[in-house]
Amino acid sequence: MNGKKKTVNVSELSSVTVRFAGDSGDGIQLVGSQFANATAVAGNDLSTLPDYPAEIRAPAGSLAGVSGFQISFGDDSVMTPGNKPNVLVAMNPAALAVNLKSLDKGSVIIANSDAFAQASLEKAGYKTNPLEDGTLANYRVIAVPANALTENALKDSGLLKPQVLKCKNFYMLGILFWMYGLPLGPTKERIDAKFGKTPALAAANFKALEAGYDYAETTELFDARFQTRKSAVAPGKYRNLTGNEAAAYALITAAKLLKKKLFYGSYPITPASEILHTLSKHRANDVVVFQAEDEIAAMCATVGAAFAGELAATGTSGPGLSLKIEAIGLGVITELPMVIVNVQRGGPSTGLPTKTEQSDLLQAIYGRHGESPLAVLAASSPADCFTTTLEAARLAVKYMTPVIVLSNSYLSNGSEPFRIPKLSELPKFDLPPLPAPEAFKPYQRDPVTLARPWAWPGLKGYEHRIGGLEKAEGTGAISYDPENHQKMTDIRAAKIAGIAREIPPTRVTGPEAGELLVLGWGSTYGAIAEAMGEARKAGLTVSSAHIRNLWPLPPDLGGILKGFRKVLLPEENSGQLRLLLRSEYLVEPLGLNKVQGQPLNSDEILAKIREVLGK
Amino acid sequence: MEIKLTAKDFSSNLPVKWCPGCGDFAILNMMQKVLANMGLPHEKYAVISGIGCSSRFPYYVNTYGFHSIHGRAAAVATGVKLSNPELAVWVITGDGDGLSIGGNHMMHAIRRNIGLKIVLFNNRIYALTKGQASPTTEPGTKTKSTPAGSIDYPFNPARFAVGLDCTFVARGIDNDIAGTTAILERAARHNGTTFVEIFQKCVPFSDKEFDPLKDPATREDVLLRVEHGKPLVYGVKKDKGIVFRGFKPEVVTFEPGQVPAEVAVYDETNAEMAYLISGFSQPKLPVPVGVFRSTDKPSFEQLYYDQVKHVGDTKEHELETLLSGPDAWEIK
Secondary structure, eight states, X not given: OOOOXXXXXXXXXXXXXXXXXXXXXXXXXXXXXXHHHHHHHTTOEEEEEEEOOSSSSOOTTOGGGEEEEEEEEESTTOOSSOSSOSEEEESSHHHHHHHGGGOOTTOEEEEEGGGOOHHHHHHTTOSSOTTTSSTTTTSEEEEEOHHHHHHHHTTTSOOOHHHHHHTHHHHHHHHHHHHTTXXXXXXXXXXXXXXXXXXXXXXXXXXXXXXXXXXXXHSTTOOEEEEXXXXXXXXXXXXXXXXXXXXXXXXXXXXXXXXXXXXXXEOOOTTTHHHHHHHHTTGGGTEEEEEOSSHHHHHHHHHHXXXXXXXXXXXXXXXXXXXXXXHHHHHHXXXXXXXXXXXXXXXXXXOBTTSOOOTTHHHHHHOSSSSOOOEEEEOOSTTHHHHHHHHHHHHHHHHTSEEEEEEEHHHHHOEEEEEOOOGGGSOOOOOOOOOOGGGOOTBOOOTTTOOOOOOOTTOTTOOOEEESSOBOTBTOOBOOOHHHHHHHHHHHHHHHHGGGXXXXXXXXXXXXXXEEEEEEEGGGHHHHHHHHHHHHHTTOOOEEEEESEEESOOTTHHHHHHTEEEEEEEESSSSHHHHHHHHHHOOOOEEEEOOSSSOOOHHHHHHHHHHHHTO | OOOOOOGGGGBOOOOOOSOTTOTHHHHHHHHHHHHHTTTOOGGGEEEEEOSSSGGGGGGGBSSEEEEOOTTOHHHHHHHHHHHOTTSEEEEEEEHHIIIIITHHHHHHHHHHTOSEEEEEEEOSSBTTTTSBXXXXXXXXXXOSSOTTOOOSOOOOHHHHHHHTTOSXXXXXXXXXXXXXXXXXXXXXXXXXXXXXXXEOOBTTTBTTTTHHHHOTTTGGGTEEEEOTTSBOEESTTSOEXXXXXXXXXXXXEOOTTOOOTTSOBOOTTOHHHHHHHHTOOTTTSOEEEEEEEEOOOOOHHHHHHHXXXXXXXXXXXXXXXXXXXXXXXXXX
């Protein structure tokens, strides 16, 4: 370092989007999450999204092996991980080649120029070096020889060269810390915790981070640094959670509120496995985690745990949900409470295992043989996976029913700050009343909720038998009586329909009636909210609403839809909610449908709003 | 407190809907007696079944019961047992339910050594669906789905379980009340997975299947009653024994009462012996019944709850502490 200080301009921005990209072995997810935590501690709102290949280690330097981590941070306007990065950190030519098309002209590219050697260039499909041949003339390119600089910074570390070079991601991260004025201290603690078992590596990574920071401060490559406007979020304690982590913590919370064990039966599947991993860490907190032999066993064990009287849950993704369906039907007819978290991914079949979609909606609502109703909720953001999963558990035990939570790859891997609730802020959990043993009948129902009582093995005097055969109303004995089957079918449907009474009024943002309503569900929440913000800035009159309860639907929804001349329904499927709304309310919403494994973004939604309004 | 219960206490008083003469009646009677003798109250039992004639079983015992779906009894029961290890969890299944559609769950339950008492009623046929070949149907058997005779090689259920290192494997016969009751009582007291195969008569579809093993006049000449620590001797006159020449079993005959030293003494803790014996079949060798394997190994639920005390997040946390994790920050 030459120690020369120079004056740089500090500009204030409402939000910034940064994308880290490199080989899947480059530690991209690690530095991305460190950066996210640092921006959060500095008081930003944020939203992140990792984008990793399905292969664990695709060939080094190949286009298929590029791993990405995108973060948008700043003030309250941050609702999504951002459409287009303002800054791309490219660790190699392949990372640049894959991501260049998503950059606007004028964006900043920070590249590790040491990785742009001939062989790597060829693997990325470049004939000449794009850092030098004018390809990037319209971008602000900052070429950093990160290998050499990291080696120099760590020459006294005592580590071997391959270990030293692994630290170059932290060197690049240091540059970003300087650009956005982030403090290094809190990250040192995190690095120490992360590499706790090998202090030498912890020290080297932090030293690389510091060296990158100093390099940015002293070098003449950088003429600008930025400060994001801080978020005006509510006071409280926060942590950064992915959607999968949030779902896992919601399940633990629900069990604690019920004073029961949580039983989580699951089979590994992308992108739901992180729920299994998170819960596995907390087994001492009355969390029973069972990794089953297959998806079917995971679901059946969950049904068994519900029968045994614990809070039972499972998590899976599309193909796994298909396998679980029969046993979910068993949960429906035995009227046992359970939560099924379905982290949707691109389908059909193996489809796009690491990519996002909203295409399991109709499967969740209707995808079982027989008349087999259950409740379906969808989470709208990573942190909302907590609220939605907790609500699913509350409804499951109150109404004695399986409840499906729809998340998706985008929510499950994305993260945002989650305000840790106080115990007093959490909803109350009610079980159906359990009569005295002599008055107990397995299928005698609560007159309001129609839920049957829950009596589990171990409770004296309540011994009873249940199963998949049709039950006689009241006694629960096997019944083939035609009238009884009709009656039970109607009761099961009425019980689920009655959950509508639990749904709060749908919030319409903007005029309550008028020209255009943009209606969303699930993971499109952030993109729709951002698009609405832009639309209002542009003086367009448009309203929006977002629903969590997909089945039963909110009781006021039909009335709201009919108050607008047009309804636009953006979905990451071919129009599944649209089909449902047509049949339920005889309305004709317009669709904005994208099935590319990528989330809808606010630009696409805004463009459609303009098209619909003709403005 | 000692609990005195009788078999009658374990009858649910529901009309039993098996065909007249079905072997299931005898097994039900034996089971009700065994459950009554365990010193556990009704509410501590969960009897879980899949689909099939045998799987109607839970309705007829006065305990907690779950008649689940085809093949999935072991998986449902795993959720019950792991949630509440204090329960005595019995799995009632059949050859189709437990070894065909539910083969995977059966295999993994045994592999884990989870404390499930599995009783597999083997009638060598799909009876409830009215007579198709099952995975234990003998080759050549004509059924509705195999009108020219079955060409499938059948499973030997006991050998399947031994092969999976099941810690308790036994075989009984529905009409052998004393022998099979003794097996079920031992199973009830075993720690870990128990697998009891019971040869069971199906009147409409496999009526004659086990006749040679049941005729009081001749059955002892084809049945080998295996007992731990006792020589492998059989025959109406107790004049035949089993000798192992290397891994090859042979039948030797001798004067009754004069058992040659070369006749093998059965050791139920020996997995290899259990593998050999469970493979015996007619006409060359007698059909063995009794406890083939019994060995001690910590059960899945023991290992699970022990491990929870010693690894990972070992502390019981207040909810807010748990949710905060190590990375929380405060916004004022």
